[in-house]
Amino acid sequence: MPLISIVVPCYNEQESIPIFYQRVQEILNKYDGHRERYQWEYWFINDGSTDETLQWMQYLNAADPERVHYVSFSRNFGKEAALLAGLKQAEGDYTAVMDVDLQDPPELLPTMIETLATTDNDVVATQRTDRKGEPWLRSKLSQAFYHVINQISQVKIVPGARDYRLMRRRVVQAIVGLPEVNRFSKGIFSWVGYKTTYLTFEHHDRVAGKTHWSIRQLMDYSLDGIMNYSEVPLAMASWLGGLSFVAALFSCLWIVIRALLFGNSTAGWPSLITIMLMLGGLQLLCLGVLGKYISKIYLETKHRPLYLIKEKQ
Incomplete structure (x- = not known):
């Protein structure tokens, strides 16, 4: 049976992990039903968390060692490093990248799987259509970033595009094979190409906890993205x-x-x-x-x- 890997970077997400796992399990079990067409594996990446995130990963691994796996870093290296580590560990025919806070709705997973299984697309990506609930300044800065980078860079990024996506094995291998240290995932996903279709969804609030991204961090991340893909x-x-x-x-x-x-x-x-x-x-x-x-x-x-x-x- 084809294997589907789910990569989940985590940093201080002790409240979100059990809720995320339960929600995704319910959706996948309902989707697969008695047909058992797919196998599943989770790769949780602990990015140097200081709370009980690692303990929750260890608990889930002990409860389901065949499907739940985790990698724990020696310290916090950032989301880009966690994402790369998860993609390197994933062995699935399809690999999904998701946020653990459920701002990426797992209800889209069945549609994403069916799209890859029945079409010639290599990637099913997601795009957020609104930013309800976000601070006004953060929303405007995000819109400005997409406008600027699409004007000055040859690599085009769809406004509102999320890291949440399902990819065929060859796409994951292409991404992992890029040797660069300064990584900007949204740019990398666009740069490698491959046939991509987008699913849209409305903004979802975090299921628990608070965002770890400040305005300053987002601006630094945006500047890195611009400089990585434009001269x-x-x-x-x-x-x-x-x-x-x-x-x-x-x-x-x-x-x-x-x-x-x-x-x-x-x-x-x-x-x-x-x-x-x-x-x-x-x-x-x-x-x-x-x-x-x-x-x-x-x-x-x-x-x-x-x-x-x-x-x-």
């Missing part, structure tokens, strides 16, 4: 430098003309200081953009592993 920030720095140089030439020309016509070459020093500060700020901005790209090169050349496994079952 436009570097080009913008060059254009800013060129425009500043042209503006400085016109400014010098105006100073000379004014001195010749009015003989007042010393007046206007406040505006001169302002221009110097503006140019200095532009230089620092360009250096910051360049430094960000250099830091990514530095991280890639270290060849450090993205995560360290402390325990695995």
